[in-house]
Amino acid sequence: MSRTRHADTTLFSLLAAFILTIAGVLPVFAQEPLASWNDTAAKNRIMSFVKATVTEGGDGYVAPDDRIAVFDNDGTLWSEQPYYIQLGFALDRVKTLAPQHPEWKTKEPFKSVLDGDLKGIAKGGELGLVELVMATHAGMATDQFNKIVTDWFATAKHPKTGKLYTDMTFLPMRELLDYLRSNGFTTYIVSGGGVEFMRPVTEKLYGIPPQQVVGSTISTEYAIVGDVPVLKRLPKIDFVDDGAGKPAGINKFIGRKPIFVAGNSDGDYEMMRWTTAAKGPGFAMIVHHTDADREYAYDRQSPFGKLDKALDEAERRNWLVVDMKADWKTVFRSAP
Structure with a gap:
């Protein structure tokens, strides 16, 4: 192969690599692993x-x-x-559903939720949290719940x-x-x-x-x-x-x-x-x-x-x- 032809081939290869890199076909240098971690x-x-x-x-x-x-x-x-993010979701759902449940104004743990009393919610313990979840997460189709969650996170x-x-x-x-x-x-x-x-x-x-x-x-x-x-x-x-x-x-x-x-x-x-x-x-x-x-x-x-x-x-x-x-x-x- 002549020196001129070899140079042309090399130039073509470099140009092709450059084009492919721009197109995203070739990998780019990866970011440092665990970059947000200190070197400990x-x-x-x-x-x-x-x-x-x-x-x-x-x-x-x-x-x-x-x-x-x-x-x-x-x-x-x-x-x-x-508090757990899902608990935050349940608290918001109680407030949204409250007009349909006037009894919640006096019934725990819903009363504490509506009053913004986190200590009162905590007093209800695990059973109180379960009651909140049941009242706010059930009674609907899975697709409907999925949309409610997605909209809430937005x-x-x-x-x-x-x-x-x-x-x-x-x-x-x-x-x-x-x-x-x-x-x-x-x-x-x-x-x-x-x-x-x-x-x-x-x-x-x-x-x-x-x-x-x-x-x-x-x-x-x-x-x-x-x-x-x-x-x-x-x-x-x-x-x-x-x-x-x-x-x-x-x-x-x-x-x-x-x-x-x-x-x-x-x-x-x-x-x-x-x-x-x-x-x-x-x-x-x-x-x-x-x-x-x-x-x-x-x-x-x-x-x-x-x-x-x-x-x-x-x-x-x-x-x-x-x-x-x-x-x-x-x-x-x-x-x-």
Whole structure:
């Protein structure tokens, strides 16, 4: 080949590569993994574990089909203070439905909701919260509930920051989800929250499609309404995906034991124990809320997201405790 022809060929190749890059066909340089994490031991432990799982021939190698990662949602992927986001939805629904229920003006826990009395709501305990959920989440078709949730998320704002709830997701955790998926992991949400409350938004917020969301459910039944088949939501708890329910839910709905689990409270304790007790690689991490300035600082005494037993046992069980204040450069997608 002549020198002129070789130069022409080289020039053509460079030009073609440039055009393809502009067109988005060739990959561009990837952003630094976990860019919103400080360069601390926490970040290094996560990356070391992931590197070991993808290194063929190494002791920590895990085949792609078995690279299952599960994440709690409330307090792990998005903020859960001053109360669970789903509770915020239920409170708004009570106010919307109140004109149809004059008895709520004197009946607890609805009276406390209408009076804006959070302490009064808390006094009702778990049974009071269940009653709120049943009154505000049932009695309609699943498609109707999906639309109500979607519309609510479009405008509902956090009481402290004034940001949309959908902007209250943790950027470092979203980066972690992306990082795991780029290394062959399949990511799931396993949360105590209502599955049909989360599913309308999880794909947009986290890249996790509805079929990869495991959560608490209320009973549904098939019915014909106006000659149209629907699934009606009944005022009856079907499955609570919290505490010991989380490993059961993973087994029932995913069918594979995870090798990576992330949570933030004692409600995730059993899920972390189950994952890290298995033979072979197993990684558990706890998001510890230590940043009162950028988010909230809470653990052992919090009525929402209580972290006590799991925190006590984390070191002994080699669970990673992520210190939000020390380990994260940024908390939310955009600074509050």
